Amino acid sequence: MRLRTLFVALTAALLSVGALTTPARAQIEVDVNRGDIQPLPVAVPGFRGERGAEIAQVITSNLERSGLFRPIDPAAFIEQDLDIRYQPRFADWKTINAQGLVNGEVTVDATGRLTVNFRLWDVFAEQQLLGMQFTSTSENWRRVAHKISDAVYERLTGEKGYFDTRVVFVAESGGRIDRIKRLAIMDQDGANPSYLTDGSYIVMTPRFSSTSQEITYMALRPDGSSIYLFNLETGRRESLGSFNGMVFAPRFSHDGGKVAFSVERGGNTDVHVMDLRSRSSSRLTSDPSIDTSPSFSPDGAQITFNSDRGGSPQLYVMNADGSGARRISFGSGRYMTPVWSPTGEYIAFTKQAGGQFHIGVMRPDGSDERLLTTSYLDEGPTWAPNGRVLMFSRETPGGAARLWTVDVTGRVVRPAPYPQSGSDPAWSPLLN
Amino acid sequence: MTTITLTKRAAQFAVIALAAASVTACASRPKPDTTTPAPTAPPPATQPSTPPAPVSQGPLPGTQQDFVINVGDRVYFDFDSYAVRYDAAPVLEAQAAWLNRYPSVMVRLEGNADERGTREYNLALGARRANAVRDFLVSRGVSSSRITTVSYGKERPIDPGTSEAAYQRNRNTHTAITSGAR
Numbered sequence: 001m002r003l004r005t006l007f008v009a010l011t012a013a014l015l016s017v018g019a020l021t022t023p024a025r026a027q028i029e030v031d032v033n034r035g036d037i038q039p040l041p042v043a044v045p046g047f048r049g050e051r052g053a054e055i056a057q058v059i060t061s062n063l064e065r066s067g068l069f070r071p072i073d074p075a076a077f078i079e080q081d082l083d084i085r086y087q088p089r090f091a092d093w094k095t096i097n098a099q100g101l102v103n104g105e106v107t108v109d110a111t112g113r114l115t116v117n118f119r120l121w122d123v124f125a126e127q128q129l130l131g132m133q134f135t136s137t138s139e140n141w142r143r144v145a146h147k148i149s150d151a152v153y154e155r156l157t158g159e160k161g162y163f164d165t166r167v168v169f170v171a172e173s174g175g176r177i178d179r180i181k182r183l184a185i186m187d188q189d190g191a192n193p194s195y196l197t198d199g200s201y202i203v204m205t206p207r208f209s210s211t212s213q214e215i216t217y218m219a220l221r222p223d224g225s226s227i228y229l230f231n232l233e234t235g236r237r238e239s240l241g242s243f244n245g246m247v248f249a250p251r252f253s254h255d256g257g258k259v260a261f262s263v264e265r266g267g268n269t270d271v272h273v274m275d276l277r278s279r280s281s282s283r284l285t286s287d288p289s290i291d292t293s294p295s296f297s298p299d300g301a302q303i304t305f306n307s308d309r310g311g312s313p314q315l316y317v318m319n320a321d322g323s324g325a326r327r328i329s330f331g332s333g334r335y336m337t338p339v340w341s342p343t344g345e346y347i348a349f350t351k352q353a354g355g356q357f358h359i360g361v362m363r364p365d366g367s368d369e370r371l372l373t374t375s376y377l378d379e380g381p382t383w384a385p386n387g388r389v390l391m392f393s394r395e396t397p398g399g400a401a402r403l404w405t406v407d408v409t410g411r412v413v414r415p416a417p418y419p420q421s422g423s424d425p426a427w428s429p430l431l432n
Numbered sequence: 433m434t435t436i437t438l439t440k441r442a443a444q445f446a447v448i449a450l451a452a453a454s455v456t457a458c459a460s461r462p463k464p465d466t467t468t469p470a471p472t473a474p475p476p477a478t479q480p481s482t483p484p485a486p487v488s489q490g491p492l493p494g495t496q497q498d499f500v501i502n503v504g505d506r507v508y509f510d511f512d513s514y515a516v517r518y519d520a521a522p523v524l525e526a527q528a529a530w531l532n533r534y535p536s537v538m539v540r541l542e543g544n545a546d547e548r549g550t551r552e553y554n555l556a557l558g559a560r561r562a563n564a565v566r567d568f569l570v571s572r573g574v575s576s577s578r579i580t581t582v583s584y585g586k587e588r589p590i591d592p593g594t595s596e597a598a599y600q601r602n603r604n605t606h607t608a609i610t611s612g613a614r
Binding site: 175249306 | 549560583588
C-alpha cells in the first residue's frame with residue numbers, strides 16, 4: 001500500500017508574477033453540457049526539470065480521456081523548452097492551433113521536496129488564465145500532475161475536476177466458473193493498482209464514502225455474507241454485524257453517517273439503514289418483493305432503490321424514513337442499480353432491454369431518460385465526484401469483465417485505463 | 433470410497449499386471465533357436481468361457497455420491513422466476529425422501545442466477561430460489577434446522593457458455609450436503 005505517501009498534503013499557492021496579469025474572464029471555455037462538443041485543442045509541452053516530461057504526459061492523458069480536450073502531438077510544437085518566467089511565443093502556438101497551453105517547471109530540493117510551477121495560457125487572447133505552484137514529496141509527482149489537471153479542467157470548464165481521485169474495484173481472474181475476485185484500488189488513470197483482499201472469498205460491490213477515504217463492501221462465503229467498513233487510511237476493517245439473513249448492497253449516505261443496504265430473510269429482500277455512530281439499524285421497506293440497491297440523494301432526504309414489487313425490476317424513490325415510495329422508471333425493460341449523482345441532478349442506472357444492457361441516466365422524477373451505452377452486459381455505474389463521468393463494467397459474451405467510462409452526455413465511451421479484468425468500480429471523492 | 437473407484441482401480445491393476453507379465457515373458461524368453469520351431473500361440477479356446485457374474489456398480493446408499501447420482505442435487509428455474517417447476521418437483525420429492533431416510537445429513541441450499549441481471553438483484557433472486565427449495569423440503573417433512581440457505585447470485589455459474597441453454601443451467605438451486613453423509 002502507498003497510503004502513507006498518498007496522504008502527504010499537497011499545497012497549492014497562486015503565483016504572483018509582476019509582468020503578467022490574470023484576466024478576469026477566459027476567452028476560451030469548454031461547455032461540458034453540450035453533447036456535440038468539439039474537443040478543445042491544447043498543448044502540454046514537457047515541463048522543465050526532473051520528471052517534467054512524465055508530469056506533462058499524465059496531464060495530457062487526463063485531459064484527453066475526458067473527451068473535452070484534444071492534446072496536440074508534441075512533434076508539431078514549434079517553440080521548444082519554454083521558460084515559465086516568460087510569456088510563450090503565442091504566434092508559434094497559434095500556428096498549430098493550440099487554444100490552450102500548459103507549461104511548467106519542476107524543481108526538487110536537497111530534502112527531496114518537489115515543487116511544480118505551471119501556467120495555463122489562452123493562446124489566441126495571449127493571456128495567462130492560471131499560474132499555480134504545488135509542493136509535495138518527489139515520489140508523489142503523479143498526484144501533483146493530477147492536481148494540475150484538475151486546476152486546468154476547472155479553469156476551462158467552470159466545474160471541479162476529477163483527476164486526483166482513485167477507484168476501488170473488484171479485480172477478477174480465473175475462469176468463468178471458478179472466478180477469483182479481489183478487492184483492488186488504483187488511481188483513476190489506472191496507475192498504482194494494488195490488492196486489498198487475497199481472493200480467498202468473493203468480494204463485490206465496494207462503494208466509496210463521498211467524504212472520506214473509506215469504503216464499504218460485501219464479502220460472500222459459503223456460510224453467508226457480511227458487509228464491511230474499510231478505512232483506507234488506517235487499514236482498519238470492521239464488519240457491520242450480523243443481520244440474521246443475507247446482507248448485501250451497502251452504500252454510504254453522502255455525509256458518510258449512514259449505510260443503506262439490503263437484508264434477505266426467508267427469500268424476501270428489504271432495504272435497511274444503519275446509523276454508523278449509534279450502530280442502530282432499521283428496516284425501511286416491508287414489501288414482499290425484492291427491494292435492493294439503495295442509494296441516497298446528496299441531501300440525504302431520499303433514497304432511490306430497485307424493486308420488483310410491480311412485477312419486474314424497476315426504479316423507485318422513497319423518503320429516507322421509508323415512506324412515500326413511488327416508481328420513477330416507466331420505459332420498456334428492466335431497470336436496476338440506481339445511483340444518485342453527487343450533484344443530485346441525475347440518477348444513473350443499469351437497464352436490460354431487448355437482449356442488451358445499457359448504462360443510462362434520468363432525472364430523479366423519472367423524466368429525461370437517456371441511455372448512454374449499449375452492450376451485451378454493462379452494469380454497475382459509479383459517478384466521478386463532479387458528476388460528469390461514469391465508470392461501469394462491461395462484459396463481452398464469454399469474455400472477462402472490463403472497466404469502462406462514459407461521460408454524462410454519452411459522447412465519450414471508452415475503456416478505463418486498466419488493462420486487466422475488473423468489475424464493480426467505485427469512484428473516490430477528490431483527494432485532499 | 434465408492435465401488436466405482438474400486439472397480440476402476442482393480443481394472444488398472446489388472447492392466448498393469450498384464451503388462452508386467454508380458455515384459456517378464458519377453459525378458460526371460462531364450463533366444464530363439466533357429467533349429468527349433470518358434471513357439472506357437474496357445475490354441476484358441478474351443479468353448480467360450482463362462483461370463484463372470486454380473487457386478488452391480490453404484491454409490492453406497494447414504495453417501496454424497498448416492499445423493500448426487502441417484503437423487504439429483506440441482507433443480508432449475510425459469511428466467512427471473514423462483515417457482516418450483518414441473519420438472520423440479522419430482523427431484524425435490526426424492527431429495528426430501530432421501531433426507532428423511534438419512535436424518536443426520538445437513539444441507540446448504542445454494543441459489544444461483546444466470547448472468548442476465550445485475551449483481552445485487554441476482555443475489556436477491558438466488559436467495560428466493562434457495563428459499564423456494566427450502567420451503568418445498570420443509571413441507572415434505574425435512575426439519576428446517578437441518579437446512580441453511582445462501583445465494584451466490586451470478587457469481588458461481590456451472591456453465592461458462594452464453595447460450596440460452598447455458599443460462600438455463602445457471603438458474604438453479606444446488607443442494608450441497610455439508611455433513612452427516614456416510
